[in-house]
Amino acid sequence: MKIQESAENYLETILMLKEERGMVRSIDIVRHMNFSKPSVSRAMSLLRENGYISMDKEGFIELTDQGRAIASTIYERHQLLTEWLTRLGVSPETAAADACRIEHDLSAETFQKIKEHIQRAGD
Template sequence: MKLQESGENYLETILILNRKNGFVRSIDIANELNYSKPSVSRAMGILKKAGLITIEKNGQIELTEMGHNQATAIYERHCLIKQFLIQTLQIDEQLADKDACRIEHVISMETFERMKEMLKN
């Protein structure tokens, strides 16, 4: 399933928060992204319907295998693009992180793979 940029941001945030805290709830996502709880709740419903997350009775949000795979791919793009911007273009880390967050959603696989190869060399 092809997600909109916002859906990809939610998946990436769930992955990062889960790695950081070991659990994720809607309020954690709302706080991290500075979004309203109703906005996050609506997005979680969409991700759940798409089979990308499950929501436990206690409110804990888990990535499904498909959700985890997508979130990991998104996060990999983010990290590699950020690294590319810092190492190759000597962009400040904070700006590189901000720019990578936007670029990760629109970059072609061909360009991404070439950036990856360039960083290997």
């Protein structure tokens, strides 16, 4: 299922924060993404309505299986592309920013071929 890039970014951020901190609340996302509280609140509402996250009564956010699958895919792309661009000589900051833009637009086939190429090259 194709979802909007902004939703993918939110799901990826939730996954990263969950791995880093164990628990995630909307305020953590606000701080990490430097977005306003109302923007994050609206996004969390939409993600919940679409079945990508759940939120308990204390406000802790969990990815659903569907949300985790999307977040994991985007996060893998981000990590691999950032590392690859850095190895090509791109500064880490630029590599991370470019990877963030590229990760959303690549087809699964193209990403798989890039991944295979990197593995074959040993870099």
